[in-house]
Amino acid sequence: MTPTRLDHDALSDALQAAGLRPTAQRLAVYDQLAAMDQHPTAEQVFRAVRPRLPRISLATVYKALEALVAVGAVDRLGAESAAGPARYDARGDRHYHFRCLRTGAIHDLPVQYDPKLIERLDPALADDLRSRGFQVTGYRLELLGYQDDGRDA
Amino acid sequence: MTPTRLDHDALSDALQAAGLRPTAQRLAVYDQLAAMDQHPTAEQVFRAVRPRLPRISLATVYKALEALVAVGAVDRLGAESAAGPARYDARGDRHYHFRCLRTGAIHDLPVQYDPKLIERLDPALADDLRSRGFQVTGYRLELLGYQDDGRDA
DNA sequence: ATCGATGCAAAGCGTTTGCAGGGGT
């Protein structure tokens, strides 16, 4: 389940290819995110990188995450329950998630990603949508439910 | 694709069964939501019910939607892109969504819902998760992409 | 008479933005 993690060179290249600079903050935010097993919130990433970069600000973490999302190194998972923060995923390979409706915590599922799942659901769907002006770029599948108390929140 | 819509009696019963009163505001919010073909934001519902209930407040719409979600008459679809409002769905039968990553608009997909999709993906998954302390209550499948400009936003 | 629901205003929270200063190329 550990996703393919980009090393600094690969990530730097990806950032530069998008006209963005591979700053220490961006690399550190990515490293930290990739090292955390849960999918953390921006705040959690902020607290986790602070020891390495004591002067980093929360706003910079947000901006760094935005840059990483822009180059496709990170996925942003919007909050489901209201008033909850978004979660971030240093995605390597694509995968599915389980989402706890109480805490908002997100876990990876130990199931292989199926690139043809939509096609399998309905072979005509993508074409159908395209002809109606919708461009499909991907899909997201989440299990919803609750996890026992006491664990990671 | 038109979902089974609850009439006032059924909705009133559902609310009362949960210890909630079937107020005019709640019924109107539900009716309005069910009558809208897109999945609107709370603000959009608010503006749409105003003609019928000129004195209703946005806070009451939020509270009404919360009550409707609590009794299972409405689904709340969290914002995907940041800084966007949540959308609400007067769900009848379960279905899948297409989500526009630019505008946040959500459309129903003309595909039948598959209750056994997860089981089909991996028959052992649900049991596996259960044994690890995760209780699965459902799943959500969304196509992601972009819709041409000019339409409903 | 009770008890929940409403409507208003204000607070709350996560996130973004404006801007002066700093650092890499």
Added chain:
DNA sequence: ACCCCTGCAAACGCTTTGCATCGAT
């Protein structure tokens, strides 16, 4: 020298909350 990025603080948008009043039982 340039331009992007940072960090701070303030603003922002969406949602919730506190509270007095209202309305239905």
